[in-house]
Amino acid sequence: MFESLSESLTKALDRLTARGRLTEVNIREGMREVRRALLEADVHYKVVKDFIDRVTEKAVGDEVIKSIRPGQQIVKIVKDELVQLLGPGRIPLAKSPSGPTVILVAGLQGSGKTTTCAKLAKMLDRKGGQPLLVAADTQRPAAVEQLKVLGEQIGVPVYSEPGGRPPRICERAVRQAKETDRDYVILDTAGRLHIDERLMAEVKEIADRVEPHEVLLVCDAMTGQDAVQSAKEFDAQLSLTGVILTKMDGDARGGAALSVRAVTGKVIRYIGTGEKAAALEEFHAEGMASRILGMGDVVSLVEKAQSAIDVEEATRLRDRLLADTLNMEDFRAQLRQLRKLGSLKDWLGLVPGLGSQLKGMDFDEKEIWKFEAIINSMTPRERRQPDVLNPSRRARIASGSGTQVVEVNRLVKEFKHMKKMLKGMRKSGALESMMGPGALKGMGKKKAKKSKLRRW
Ligand SMILES: Nc1nc2c(ncn2[C@@H]2O[C@H](COP(=O)(O)OP(=O)(O)O)[C@@H](O)[C@H]2O)c(=O)[nH]1
Numbered sequence: 001m002f003e004s005l006s007e008s009l010t011k012a013l014d015r016l017t018a019r020g021r022l023t024e025v026n027i028r029e030g031m032r033e034v035r036r037a038l039l040e041a042d043v044h045y046k047v048v049k050d051f052i053d054r055v056t057e058k059a060v061g062d063e064v065i066k067s068i069r070p071g072q073q074i075v076k077i078v079k080d081e082l083v084q085l086l087g088p089g090r091i092p093l094a095k096s097p098s099g100p101t102v103i104l105v106a107g108l109q110g111s112g113k114t115t116t117c118a119k120l121a122k123m124l125d126r127k128g129g130q131p132l133l134v135a136a137d138t139q140r141p142a143a144v145e146q147l148k149v150l151g152e153q154i155g156v157p158v159y160s161e162p163g164g165r166p167p168r169i170c171e172r173a174v175r176q177a178k179e180t181d182r183d184y185v186i187l188d189t190a191g192r193l194h195i196d197e198r199l200m201a202e203v204k205e206i207a208d209r210v211e212p213h214e215v216l217l218v219c220d221a222m223t224g225q226d227a228v229q230s231a232k233e234f235d236a237q238l239s240l241t242g243v244i245l246t247k248m249d250g251d252a253r254g255g256a257a258l259s260v261r262a263v264t265g266k267v268i269r270y271i272g273t274g275e276k277a278a279a280l281e282e283f284h285a286e287g288m289a290s291r292i293l294g295m296g297d298v299v300s301l302v303e304k305a306q307s308a309i310d311v312e313e314a315t316r317l318r319d320r321l322l323a324d325t326l327n328m329e330d331f332r333a334q335l336r337q338l339r340k341l342g343s344l345k346d347w348l349g350l351v352p353g354l355g356s357q358l359k360g361m362d363f364d365e366k367e368i369w370k371f372e373a374i375i376n377s378m379t380p381r382e383r384r385q386p387d388v389l390n391p392s393r394r395a396r397i398a399s400g401s402g403t404q405v406v407e408v409n410r411l412v413k414e415f416k417h418m419k420k421m422l423k424g425m426r427k428s429g430a431l432e433s434m435m436g437p438g439a440l441k442g443m444g445k446k447k448a449k450k451s452k453l454r455r456w
């Protein structure tokens with residue numbers, strides 16, 4: 001995310017921290033570089049100017065210049081100002097005191113509305129909610145179909161009508177949600193390539209009729225200042241309650257994220273980080289600022305882990321780990337969990353201190369696939385009793401999985417190493433304290449209830 005901005009900003013700040021003492025001239029020079037980095041990232045020029053003014057004013061003060069590590073202080077000032085700029089994060093979705101909470105999702109065509117509606121529904125469903133998706137984009141017949149397919153994938157019902165006008169459809173959908181006790185209604189509205197009056201009139205009519213609790217604008221972060229401009233125009237008509245920036249996983253430069261709050265006064269609520277239904281993150285200004293400065297983002301890391309890991313599977317694995325009966329099948333299940341977490345590089349970027357070191361590095365995610373392929377080529381008995389894996393079996397497995405015997409050997413070695421380590425931890429009681437019921441607290445609550453958590 002924002003790799004080049006992050007790189008040029010950290011470079012400029014590293015130069016400042018590298019010097020022991022700083023003069024006002026050094027600082028102003030550093031600020032010029034910061035300004036260039038922000039402008040290159042397509043941040044709105046006025047936002048950049050205000051930002052630089054504020055940071056400079058704080059940075060050239062005596063307190064900073066005379067301090068022991070002035071560079072570090074400036075990094076802190078930049079970070080604090082970035083957090084300010086990005087705005088308050090973590091504003092939970094409004095909740096209607098009675099009846100369903102209605103969320104209207106608007107935006108230009110192709111910005112990611114339909115995908116984001118499904119992502120929101122999945123998120124609410126995971127948290128124990130009962131969302132209803134509404135296909136209110138009747139512009140293109142394919143749009144209704146698209147939402148239906150997504151709804152099916154995530155197991156959330158979709159309300160649609162063969163004909164009819166979207167404001168009426170939305171009204172009836174909300175009524176149905178009330179009757180069927182759904183607690184959230186997510187309206188996927190139509191978009192156009194450009195803002196035009198008919199489109200606005202339609203979305204406005206929907207808003208007037210259903211009185212949504214949230215009006216969220218979906219903006220494509222890749223379109224930079226255009227996204228910010230569209231947010232301004234939509235807000236003038238609709239009174240937005242927040243913005244969702246999508247395609248943050250692509251090579252968006254950062255301009256939209258850093259400008260939208262200052263220019264429109266609207267808060268970023270969520271960010272879309274991929275095409276899959278799970279790729280929606282709550283927006284944290286603090287974490288985002290840290291990420292931009294290559295310092296990692298612990299909060300998002302923990303949240304991401306909690307949403308990606310299957311609690312039932314994790315509980316089962318934990319039981320097996322504690323019982324010393326771990327076999328290759330468990331190992332494979334563990335690899336699958338790891339794979340579900342998505343790109344390893346994305347993950348490691350969230351780890352504080354690693355972000356800046358990862359640039360330009362490529363992780364070999366094929367390795368995980370390879371291990372899995374090798375285990376797939378084993379017989380059930382071999383998986384359950386890895387000790388039977390003699391050289392001829394290993395050779396067979398290698399050719400079956402299209403790998404080399406050395407790779408099979410490496411996997412077996414890793415597995416044995418892990419088992420040995422676990423044994424040591426089990427003896428010292430470390431494993432139990434690490435993996436007690438508390439370790440799973442808060443992970444996807446709904447599923448956790450279903451899996452019978454054993455008592456220790
Ligand atoms: N990489 C990436 N693609 C996204 C994201 N959100 C949406 N998309 C893609 O953007 C395209 C348009 O999305 P869609 O939801 O149909 O947009 P709509 O016209 O606003 O409803 C689709 O190909 C989506 O898969 C995201 O966060 N990251």
Ligand SMILES: [Mg+2]
Pocket residue numbers: 113114115137143
């Ligand atoms: Mg759509």
